[in-house]
Amino acid sequence: MPFPRSNKPRPNLDEPALYDYALASLGRRMRTVSELQRLLRAKVEPGEHGQAIIDRTLARLREYRFLDDQAFADNYTQLRQQNEKHGARRVRQDLAIKGVPADVITQAVEARYAEVSEETLAREHLERKRIRKPENEKETARIMRRLVTAGFSPTVIYKILRQWSIPDETLAALDNLDNLDNLETHEADPAEHTPSEYDSD
Numbered sequence: 059m060p061f062p063r064s065n066k067p068r069p070n071l072d073e074p075a076l077y078d079y080a081l082a083s084l085g086r087r088m089r090t091v092s093e094l095q096r097l098l099r100a101k102v103e104p105g106e107h108g109q110a111i112i113d114r115t116l117a118r119l120r121e122y123r124f125l126d127d128q129a130f131a132d133n134y135t136q137l138r139q140q141n142e143k144h145g146a147r148r149v150r151q152d153l154a155i156k157g158v159p160a161d162v163i164t165q166a167v168e169a170r171y172a173e174v175s176e177e178t179l180a181r182e183h184l185e186r187k188r189i190r191k192p193e194n195e196k197e198t199a200r201i202m203r204r205l206v207t208a209g210f211s212p213t214v215i216y217k218i219l220r221q222w223s224i225p226d227e228t229l230a231a232l233d234n235l236d237n238l239d240n241l242e243t244h245e246a247d248p249a250e251h252t253p254s255e256y257d258s259d
Contacts, residue, residue, distance in 0.1 A: 071101045073111045080115055081124065090130050091116060092157020131158050131166035139170055143183035146171045148209025180210045180218060191222045198228050 071079060076098060083089065083097055095112060102108035119125035131153055138144040138152070146167050153163045183205070192198040198219065205215045219229055 070103045070108070073114065076101055076111055077115050077118060080119060084119070084124055088130055088133065089125070090127050090156045090158050091120075091125055094119075094125060096157075127158050127162050128166070130156075131162050132169075135166045135170045139174070139179070143179055143186050143208070145176060145179060145183075145209030145211070145214075147211070148207070151209070176210060176214050177217060180205055180208070180214050183208050183210075184218075192224070195228050198224055 079101060080094060080098060083094060089097075095116060098112045098115065099108070102111050116125060123129075134153060134156075135149050138149045149170075150163055150167055153166070154160070158166075184201070187204070189201060189204070192201055201219070202215055205218075206212075216229065
């Protein structure tokens with residue numbers, strides 16, 4: 059029989075304990091500075107003193123290269139491109155949500171996608187998901203949404219569908235894709251994403 063959980067608040071961690079907690083968190087999966095800082099805030103007393111402990115802990119972790127947003131962004135971008143076949147837009151959005159600075163995102167994404175054909179990657183994405191030529195307007199719309207969610211531009215999506223000989227009246231719906239560029243990717247099909255060491259515990 060399980061014991062009832064205590065409602066008693068856990069004591070705040072001092073600096074050595076907070077560092078150990080941070081190391082354990084990073085041992086479970088890679089995290090950005092922003093993600094780890096959010097975790098640590100729940101473990102210290104609120105206010106300037108608690109924030110000072112967090113700042114020193116983060117500085118120590120960065121000094122020893124246990125915490126590195128550039129390395130995180132580089133590895134995350136490589137994984138999403140190679141394994142998930144995601145477009146650059148999707149990777150940029152995901153890294154921004156994780157709190158990676160904009161300049162770090164730009165460096166990681168541009169270095170990884172500079173020599174990559176967006177159209178080829180989009181086709182690889184469809185192949186990975188075992189998606190074939192749509193047979194009706196509903197299936198076409200579903201493929202459009204999937205490709206937008208995966209981070210591909212309307213131009214590339216239009217080109218792929220055109221080569222599938224989709225009727226012009228169906229392709230006219232692509233005019234609405236520009237409004238989907240800021241689509242929240244996490245509202246997409248759960249099968250769109252494979253969990254990895256970069257995801258939440």
